[in-house]
Structures are given as C-alpha cells and as structure tokens.
Amino acid sequence: MASVVERPKKQGPPTYQVKWRESGEWQTENFGGDEGKDQAAQFRKLVEAHGNQWPHGWVRGEGFVETPAVPGDVVLTEYAYRYVDRLNNIDERTKDDYRRDIRIHLSLIQHTDVRGQTVPATICNLVQEDVDIWVGVEKTGLQDADDPEKWLRRPADPKSVRNRHGLLYCIVQAAVDATPQLRTKNCCTKTRLPRVDDDTDEEMTFLEHAEYGRIAQEIKDPDARDLADWLVGTGMRWGEATALMVKDLALDSATPTANVQRAWKRSTKGSAEAFYMGPPKTKKARRMVALTADQVVMLRRQTAGCRPEDFVFRTATGKHWRHANFYNRKWKPAVEEAIKKGLPKRARIHDLRHSHVAWLIGAKIPLPAIQIRLGHESIQTTVDRYGHLVRGLDDEITSAIQAAMGAPAPVARLTVV
Structure with missing residues (x-):
C-alpha cells in the first residue's frame, strides 16, 4: 500500500511525499505547492491501481508527459x-x-x-x-x-x-x-x-399485505404511520411524497387525485448536506395519482386547517419529514420489532414502492398502467424491474398452449384426377 507523508518546510507550504515498495525497494514521488496534498492523494490512488508500481507513462518529477x-x-x-x-x-x-x-x-x-x-x-x-x-x-x-x-x-x-x-x-x-x-x-x-x-x-424486497401490516402496527406515531401507508398505497418515491403540498390535492373531484410536480433533492457542498425543492426525477414523473376512498379520508384529516402551501405529511413540529429522521426513529425500529416477532424480511423504505407494484401486478393491472402510476420514463424500465413478477396469466397461457398443442392440426388431402 502506498502512503502520503507530509514534510513541513521552514517557509512556504509543505511537501507531500508518496511512498510505496516496488520489488522490495522504496519508491517516492514528491508534490508541492498549494495543491500538493490533493495531487499526492490522487497519485497514491494511481500507484495502488497499478499494483504498487509506477503508473505507466509517468515520468518522475514531471508527471505524464505526452x-x-x-x-x-x-x-x-x-x-x-x-x-x-x-x-x-x-x-x-x-x-x-x-x-x-x-x-x-x-x-x-x-x-x-x-x-x-x-x-x-x-x-x-x-x-x-x-x-x-x-x-x-x-x-x-x-x-x-x-x-x-x-x-x-x-x-x-x-x-x-x-x-x-x-x-x-x-x-x-x-x-x-x-x-x-x-x-x-x-x-x-x-x-x-x-x-x-x-x-x-436480492436488491428489492416485496412485502405481502400481511407482512406490511406487521411492520405498520409497530409504528406508534400516527403521523409516521400515515406516511408509511401513503408510500405503500401510492408507490410514490420518498422525495415526491414528502414534498406533496395541500394545493396538490384534488379531494372533491369525481376521481380524487394527488398531483406530483416537485420532489426533494439533495445537494452536497463540501462536507455539508443541504436539501432543496426541485422537479421530479423525470418528465413522466410529473403525474396525477388516483386515490382510494380511505386515502381521501386520511388526507382530509392530515390537511384540516392547513394552508395551500403547507406540506401534507409533517412531523410533530410541523416540518416536512427528513429521510434519516423517519428511517432511524420510525421505520427501522418498527422493522426490527416486527422481525423479533417473526417477520421474515428486512424491508427498506423504498421497498414500499416495490411492494406497491407487486400488489398491482398480483391484481393483474397491466404494466403500461403501472408505468404511468409510478412515473417511469420508459415502459422498458417497468418491464426490466418488475416483469418477472407478472405471473397472473400463467393459467391462461398454459391453457392456450394446451389447446393449440393438444390435438394435431388437420392435414389437407389432395385428390388426384
């Protein structure tokens, strides 16, 4: 393994020396100046990537010369x-x-x-x-x-x-x-x-209805439980659901809907992490999600007395949910408790979206309709990710094959005159 050694100077910035053994002998390369530390760290990675040898094409003291x-x-x-x-x-x-x-x-x-x-x-x-x-x-x-x-x-x-x-x-x-x-x-x-x-x-975990219920009953915070129910009941991404505002809901229309038109984004600046509101993941992620009667009842309860710009799902302090907060304080403890009581799966928050799809496929909802509901940019994404779950027509398929192969096709006979 190569290492970086800082060598201070009496005047000016220090020199950073990269050291490693090649064929039993010590090799070194020095980097100075204001960017010397970063250059030394990058060169160390190059040395290690080349099996603790001088990178090909590198001239000592000059770098890559070409x-x-x-x-x-x-x-x-x-x-x-x-x-x-x-x-x-x-x-x-x-x-x-x-x-x-x-x-x-x-x-x-x-x-x-x-x-x-x-x-x-x-x-x-x-x-x-x-x-x-x-x-x-x-x-x-x-x-x-x-x-x-x-x-x-x-x-x-x-x-x-x-x-x-x-x-x-x-x-x-x-x-x-x-x-x-x-x-x-x-x-x-x-x-x-x-x-x-x-x-x-297995990258995805699919929860059966009863399995999700075992987790949900361990979520004691009613606001957190409503959010979990919403995620598994709509298939929305976390960033979409937690960015939903009261003005996005159409609860009094003939077909109640939630309008997905924004999502939380994460931006890293140096060591700090910040969140901001931006557009959904893709163009087709802007969509209208149809709601059930039970979801409408829950939304009326959540939004009673709220302003149009208020978030639908809020913490006890009235702020929008942060993923780390919800996962560490609500979701993870509930999953761990359910596992202690016999739950055979360890599900992530995003697995609620996968489980939503599995339930729709189990009800024989066509994949193109699922694509629209999830906001996938391409039907190929839906097929590649969930196509293996489409087993609802197995009986119809095998019956059709049996009918076609069960009896020999009639052979036309020619009459010779």
Whole structure:
C-alpha cells in the first residue's frame, strides 16, 4: 500500500511525499505547492491501481508527459470535467455525482498503444480495448498483491458499472459530435457490460399485505404511520411524497387525485448536506395519482386547517419529514420489532414502492398502467424491474398452449384426377 507523508518546510507550504515498495525497494514521488496534498492523494490512488508500481507513462518529477497526436486532444478526465460542467439539463447534485465518478473511477482508465505500452488515456486515443479492460477491473476489483485479503479497489455492483460506463459513453459521444470533430466513432458502443441480475443478492424486497401490516402496527406515531401507508398505497418515491403540498390535492373531484410536480433533492457542498425543492426525477414523473376512498379520508384529516402551501405529511413540529429522521426513529425500529416477532424480511423504505407494484401486478393491472402510476420514463424500465413478477396469466397461457398443442392440426388431402 502506498502512503502520503507530509514534510513541513521552514517557509512556504509543505511537501507531500508518496511512498510505496516496488520489488522490495522504496519508491517516492514528491508534490508541492498549494495543491500538493490533493495531487499526492490522487497519485497514491494511481500507484495502488497499478499494483504498487509506477503508473505507466509517468515520468518522475514531471508527471505524464505526452504530446497530443490530434489537435484539440486532451487528457480524458479533463475533457470529462468540461463535459459535465457544460451540462444544462441536470441539477448540481447530479453534476457532483458525475464529477466524483470521474475523479474516482474514470481517472483510472489507461490507453494501451500498439507497442503494448500503457499511457494516459485521452479523449482521442481511447479505444474499445481500453474500455473493456477498465470495465473488467470495475467488475472484479483489484486485490493487493502483498495481501490477497485486502482490496486496492473493491468490486462494483453491475448497476454501478453500467452507470459509470453510461457516463463515459456520453463523454466520448460528445467528442464525436463536437465541432471540429475529435473522434469519428464512439469506442463504448460495443462494450459487453455485466448483467444487472448477475448479483445473487436480492436488491428489492416485496412485502405481502400481511407482512406490511406487521411492520405498520409497530409504528406508534400516527403521523409516521400515515406516511408509511401513503408510500405503500401510492408507490410514490420518498422525495415526491414528502414534498406533496395541500394545493396538490384534488379531494372533491369525481376521481380524487394527488398531483406530483416537485420532489426533494439533495445537494452536497463540501462536507455539508443541504436539501432543496426541485422537479421530479423525470418528465413522466410529473403525474396525477388516483386515490382510494380511505386515502381521501386520511388526507382530509392530515390537511384540516392547513394552508395551500403547507406540506401534507409533517412531523410533530410541523416540518416536512427528513429521510434519516423517519428511517432511524420510525421505520427501522418498527422493522426490527416486527422481525423479533417473526417477520421474515428486512424491508427498506423504498421497498414500499416495490411492494406497491407487486400488489398491482398480483391484481393483474397491466404494466403500461403501472408505468404511468409510478412515473417511469420508459415502459422498458417497468418491464426490466418488475416483469418477472407478472405471473397472473400463467393459467391462461398454459391453457392456450394446451389447446393449440393438444390435438394435431388437420392435414389437407389432395385428390388426384
């Protein structure tokens, strides 16, 4: 493992030295200046990602030295940061997530040239083989050669690999679409990615009606119980339900509805975490959710005497619910208590949304209708996530096959004249 050692100076900022053993001998590289600490930390990650060896293409004391072969060519991460900075259709929190993936994951992509030498990846020299190698490392991880029980990079789950590859795809495509054009094709197009269902762990937990009831009866706070009932009864996302305002409800119409048009977003600035109100997750997440008679009764009770801008679901102090507050003080204790009494599942808050879908599918509600209710942007998302639950027509399907295969088809006979 590489380490960073701070070496103070009598004058000026300290020097940060990266130290590691390579073939039994100590190797060092120094970084100074105002950004020396951050540069040393990044270089340490590069050394560890290369198996505690000098990163290929790195010249001691100078860094990566390479003359761009194509006018306008730059290091891949530099182009990636520029790409994210100019995106105008996403919020700042999403941009921060993209920048983190670039810094931690895309920065480790290297290019192997025709001589077999590894050099820094640029937006122009990146090829399919480089992407395949990077995806492989993301999937399997990288173990410490000196200690097989330690990881230099832990394996990522298939969904995370796909998300990071998707970001890389968009970055490379931007170079294809650029004027002047930096690339003629996207080298990420034919990447073979791990299947999302390769994991043996079940990502979603589906609660039966009775199983949810066992959790609900352990939620002693009536306001928290109303919110849990709402989540499992509407399938709304947490950020949508807790952002719902009185003015979004149409309780006196022939078909009572709740209008989803905003959601809570999370923004991280340094070490501080802040929340703000923004649009729902996708365009189709703006939707009208039909309500049951029992839900209308509950909403009338919750909103009695409230102003149009008041939140529908509120804590005892009148504020909107925070996820951490609700989870730690209401949901988690209720689940743990239900498990002590025999509940066989450990459900998350988001599993209430999954359970809502399972109940609809069990009632033979078509997937396109479920897509609209959940606010999925594409029917493919609904099919991929919940299609395996569609078993309600098994009897009809097997009966149809039996009828078709049960008797041989008649054979036409030709009469010879």
